[in-house]
Amino acid sequence: MKLYYDPITVNCRKVVAGLDLIGASYDEEQLNYFGGDHKQPAFTKINPNAELPALVDGDLELWESNAILVYASEKLGNKSVYPDDPKIRADITRWLLWESSKWFAACYTYLVENVVKPILDDKPDNAVLAEHAPTFHNRASVLEARLEGRDWLCADHATIADIAVAAPMHLHAVQKLPLEDYPNIRAWMSRVEALPCWQKSDPVPHIPPELLAKLA
Ligand SMILES: N[C@@H](CCC(=O)N[C@@H](CS)C(=O)NCC(=O)O)C(=O)O
Known part of the structure; x- marks a missing residue:
């Protein structure tokens, strides 16, 4: 398998951490x-959406980060991080879909305004953040309720669902995600952040110092 990625992006961090949790080895570009x-055409011929990451395995050219995690789990036969009990799989599928359809967008506005814009020498737009806040809180409340009394999202240990749902929050401090009212999310995120796969996929060492300085 060969992974095409940039370690500083959300969905690439997700896949790098997830492939490590799964125990998959791969070549990389x-x-x-x-x-x-x-x-560039060299990449869009693999992913016509022009989005990172993508995984190539023989004649399979796979994009969508969550599909990559499911594929690698099945290929490796890792039934710990992707259990084959149909109800647990359905639950994991549900959280993967929720992440890509709702949670990613809920967190992404904070990433754009508080991280990407400063990197590009632009200023965060507080009006955009204020307008978006109710959407974030609506979705964060769903995750907060799910995590009540649970250490992990779908099992008694980390699965690919935890990695997928944590990814959009991966720079939550510099993203300035408003997590004050969500103790369950904060405690769960600390557990994710303690996972070796999460620590090894830290994007910060890959961010050029001159860009990092703009976030200080
Ligand atoms: N749903 C896709 C989203 C992929 C995506 O949005 N990737 C970002 C990086 S995290 C990207 O490459 N965006 C293209 C751009 O900003 O030009 C997935 O999960 O793989």
């Missing part, structure tokens, strides 16, 4: 997201 490598 790093692309430069801010340099626009993902928009």
